[in-house]
Amino acid sequence: MKDGRIRETDRKKACLEALLSQIVPVDEVSKEAARKRWRTVGKPLFSLGKLEQAVIDIAGIKRTAEYTLKKKGLLIFCADNGVVKEGVTQTGQEVTAIVAENFTRRAASVCMMAERAGVDLFPIDIGMVRDVEAVTKKEYKVAYGTRDLLEETAMTEAQTLKAILTGIRLVKEKKEEGYEILATGEMGIGNTTTSSAVACVLLGEDVEAVTGKGAGLSSAGLERKIEVIRRAIEKHRPNRENVLDVLSKVGGLDLAGLTGAFLGGAIYHIPVVLDGFISAAAALCAVRLSPSVAGYILPSHVSKEPGGRKLLDALQLEPFLTCDMCLGEGSGAVAVMPLIDMGLSVYREMSTFEEIHVEAYEVL
Numbered sequence: 001m002k003d004g005r006i007r008e009t010d011r012k013k014a015c016l017e018a019l020l021s022q023i024v025p026v027d028e029v030s031k032e033a034a035r036k037r038w039r040t041v042g043k044p045l046f047s048l049g050k051l052e053q054a055v056i057d058i059a060g061i062k063r064t065a066e067y068t069l070k071k072k073g074l075l076i077f078c079a080d081n082g083v084v085k086e087g088v089t090q091t092g093q094e095v096t097a098i099v100a101e102n103f104t105r106r107a108a109s110v111c112m113m114a115e116r117a118g119v120d121l122f123p124i125d126i127g128m129v130r131d132v133e134a135v136t137k138k139e140y141k142v143a144y145g146t147r148d149l150l151e152e153t154a155m156t157e158a159q160t161l162k163a164i165l166t167g168i169r170l171v172k173e174k175k176e177e178g179y180e181i182l183a184t185g186e187m188g189i190g191n192t193t194t195s196s197a198v199a200c201v202l203l204g205e206d207v208e209a210v211t212g213k214g215a216g217l218s219s220a221g222l223e224r225k226i227e228v229i230r231r232a233i234e235k236h237r238p239n240r241e242n243v244l245d246v247l248s249k250v251g252g253l254d255l256a257g258l259t260g261a262f263l264g265g266a267i268y269h270i271p272v273v274l275d276g277f278i279s280a281a282a283a284l285c286a287v288r289l290s291p292s293v294a295g296y297i298l299p300s301h302v303s304k305e306p307g308g309r310k311l312l313d314a315l316q317l318e319p320f321l322t323c324d325m326c327l328g329e330g331s332g333a334v335a336v337m338p339l340i341d342m343g344l345s346v347y348r349e350m351s352t353f354e355e356i357h358v359e360a361y362e363v364l
C-alpha cells in the first residue's frame, strides 16, 4: 500500500514536471507589435500608463497583438484549514462552506462585483470540510480540509501535487470553454495563516512582518496567530528552495490549487489576474517553480495585509489599485477587469494620429 502511494506521488511529480517543461517565456515579438500599435494611437504617448502596459503584456501572453478579452472567468478555490482549531481566526471554519454556497446564490460580495465587470464565477471546492451540493465536484475535491499544521504537516505531498494539478487542469478546461482571461480568488477561513507562513518562508521575512489580522482578529488573536506560525515553521523546517515542501508543510489546498492556476496560465497562454494576499502567496509559489510564469501574471490591487506589498515586490508587480481592500474572493482581481477592458478598447478602436490629422510626436 505504502509503495503504491509512493508510486502515485512519483507519477504526479512526473506529470507536473512534464507540464512545467512546456512553459516558455512570453512572446517579446508580439509585445513589441503591441507597443508599436500604441505609438500610433492619437493621444499623448504612454498616457494610459498601466492600462497600456497590461495590453502589451497580454499580447506577449497570447503571442499576438490582435486579440479580444470577451469571455472572462473567476476561479474561486474554496478550502478549509486544520490550523483554525488553534484560534487563529475570528470565525469558525463553517463559514467557508456558507460563503462558497453564497457564490452560487448571488449572496457573496464578489457576485455583484463580477456581474458589473462581466466576469463569470466558478467556485471550486478543492478541500472544504463540508460538501456543498451546488459547488462540490468529486473530480476537483482533493481532501476534506487540511491537518493542523502545528501538529502535523498540513498536507501530504500527494495532496499538494493533486491540488496543483487540479488548478492547472481548471485553466485548461476554461480555455477550452472559450475563456480569454482568468482571475483568481479563494475562500477559506484560516488561509491568511497559511499564506503568511508560506510568504514568510519564501521571502525569508520575519513572521510579524508579513502577518496581519486576516478577516478580523483582536491584537491578542494576532499575537497568537504569529506564535502559531513561528512554532509551525520551527517544527517542520520547510525548505525555502522547495515549493512543494513549503506548501505541504505549512500551506493549504486553496494555495496549492491557486499555484496550479498560475502555472496553467503559463502552460496554456491565458492571462491570470491575481487578487490579494493569498493569491499573491500562491503566485510566488508558481514563479519559484518556474520563473517564466511571472510574465503570465497580471496584478490587480495591493492587499492591506502586511505581506501584501512585499509579495508584489518579490513578484516585481505594480498594482493597478491601492484601495485598502482585503476581502479575498477574487474581488480585487475582478475590480481591474473593467480597466483592462477600457485599455483594450482604446488600443483596438481609437483613431490613429493620421486619422485625427495630428502629427505623431515622440516623448523627449
Ligand SMILES: O=C(O)c1ccc[n+]([C@@H]2O[C@H](COP(=O)([O-])O)[C@@H](O)[C@H]2O)c1
Pocket: 088, 089, 090, 186, 187, 188, 189, 190, 191, 192, 193, 213, 214, 215, 216, 275, 276, 277, 278, 279, 303, 304, 305, 308, 325, 326, 327, 328, 329
Ligand atoms: O485577499 C486578501 O488579501 C485577504 C486578506 C484577509 C482576508 N481575506 C479573506 O478572509 C479569509 C481568511 O481570513 P482568516 O482570518 O480566516 O485567515 C479568506 O476567506 C480570505 O478570502 C483575504
Ligand SMILES: Cc1cc2nc[nH]c2cc1C
Pocket: 091, 095, 099, 186, 187, 188, 215, 327, 328, 329
Ligand atoms: C463572511 C466572510 C466572507 C468572506 N469572504 C472572504 N473571506 C470571508 C470571511 C468571512 C468571515
